[in-house]
Amino acid sequence: MKWLRFRHHGAEAFGLLDGEHVLVHDGNMFDEPCATGERVSADGVEWLAPCRPSKVIGLWNNFRAAALKNGWSPPTEPLYFLKAPSSVTANESTIDVPAGYDGRVAYEGELAVVIGKPTRAVAVTDAPAHIFGYTCANDVTALELLHRDPSFPQWARAKSFDGFGALGPVIETTFDVGTAQLRTTVSGRERQNYPLADMFFTPAELVSHVSHDMTLLPGDVILCGTSLGVLPMKPGSVVEVVIDGIGLLRNRFGTPAAAVS
Numbered sequence: 001m002k003w004l005r006f007r008h009h010g011a012e013a014f015g016l017l018d019g020e021h022v023l024v025h026d027g028n029m030f031d032e033p034c035a036t037g038e039r040v041s042a043d044g045v046e047w048l049a050p051c052r053p054s055k056v057i058g059l060w061n062n063f064r065a066a067a068l069k070n071g072w073s074p075p076t077e078p079l080y081f082l083k084a085p086s087s088v089t090a091n092e093s094t095i096d097v098p099a100g101y102d103g104r105v106a107y108e109g110e111l112a113v114v115i116g117k118p119t120r121a122v123a124v125t126d127a128p129a130h131i132f133g134y135t136c137a138n139d140v141t142a143l144e145l146l147h148r149d150p151s152f153p154q155w156a157r158a159k160s161f162d163g164f165g166a167l168g169p170v171i172e173t174t175f176d177v178g179t180a181q182l183r184t185t186v187s188g189r190e191r192q193n194y195p196l197a198d199m200f201f202t203p204a205e206l207v208s209h210v211s212h213d214m215t216l217l218p219g220d221v222i223l224c225g226t227s228l229g230v231l232p233m234k235p236g237s238v239v240e241v242v243i244d245g246i247g248l249l250r251n252r253f254g255t256p257a258a259a260v261s
Contacts, residue, residue, distance in 0.1 A: 005029075057080050083156070115217065
């Protein structure tokens, strides 16, 4: 099932994507949502981020191909950082160039895990029951902030500008991570194409590990990390992250220089 949040006639709502229509629901997406019987055209709604996380957790060095090429040692435990929840933005939204930062900004096409119920210190075998579903993500990064101060890597700041956490278009609850491929294109040119099965730590392992450090809440997001092909974007670039079985997340980065008045 493909769940989405949207705005229609000025009101926020959620529902199930059914072909070219949305089946509107009431209540809580994560706890016995109830169909209202209303159907609206998917073309007539404004996409919202598919969930409102209390925290966004991002993985570093979680793909074997990237580790091999960059000479990184395989991690013995998940290496992660936190992104501000205010960085989250929706499918088809524009990611603004940050004010006060004129350095390079990179895309990172990723799989995102969405938590479905309170999760604390769960075993790997129990973790799938705590996963509501999966969505596409673009984990945007202000590259030159990461190590600008050699005494303090600025992961949170570099990852947390408004719009730097694009999620969507839907949360797919039935998804096989082991067989899916992720592709990222930038203005129509393919830049990433990698199998999700190449992860060091599977989604269930990530949920288990992180839940032993902090309680995960419904709607929280774990970004599974990215693989080869990450590059800076130019203003005006359109980035599309496609994951088999989930859908296509599309965002524009800033405004083309020629269009600035």
